[in-house]
Amino acid sequence: MVEPLLVVSGLAARIGRVPILAGVDLAVPARGIVALLGRNGVGKTTTLRTIMGVVEATAGSIRFADQDITRLQAHLRPGLGIGYVPQGRGIFPLLTVRENLYLGLRGPADPAIETHVFERFPRLAERLDQKAGTMSGGEQQMLAIARALMMRPRLLILDEPTEGVMPRLVNDIRREIAAIAASGIAVLLVEQNLRTALRLARHVVIMERGHTAFAGPPESLRADPDLAHRLLGVGAPT
DSSP states (O other), X not given: OOOOSEEEEEEEEEETTEEEEEEEEEEEOSSSEEEEEOSTXXXXXXXXXXXXXXXXXXXXXXXXXXXXXXXXXXXXXXXXXXXXXXXXOOOOTTSBHHHHHHTTOSSSOOHHHXXXXXXXXXXXXXXXXXXXXXXXXXXXXXXXXXXXXXXXXXXXXXXXXXXXXOHHHHHHHHHHHHHHHHTTOEEEEEOSOHHHHHHHOSEEEEEETTEEEEEEOHXXXXXXXXXXXXXXXXXXXX
């Protein structure tokens, strides 16, 4: 059996004195998409922030590429090959598209990666000197994903990539996420749009009250509408 790229075991965390996570278990294989789902407030974003080291883990472990990174400083984690697109995108609106793309690189950009990114996101190549804050929400989301890809990640973590995006651009973003996974980059995806999540993901993890309540293939949710309704408050789409 191939060792998963990312393994989170018994993860617990708190914000201030408030416990948020109390036993999160998930694994992301080296290829494919894992969707992390759950109702609002169950701790999905905190899970991602803890994986990235922004929130400190109080218990449990995080392993990436067979290395324990539970206590690793946050600024060192991207260098291991973890790209992170936070909820709200995290772009710098007063900087240009070009400046946003190259922010965080520790040296010259790899020309092959540049070519790949601009092929994936041709709109960005056309707007390199445009201020990022003047673009639409969907275009800003593409910029945030492209910026993460410039770091050559092995794992891309996406928090609500279709939130606040015009419907006509949601399909574009969905296609790009699928293409990124097909190129060999693992994806951990938090997504409120259940239909999008089940179409993209090979594996689904559902959280409830700060812990993992379900883990399995999307087909299990489709076959058990009561399970989807109990954990997510909605029926599973076909």
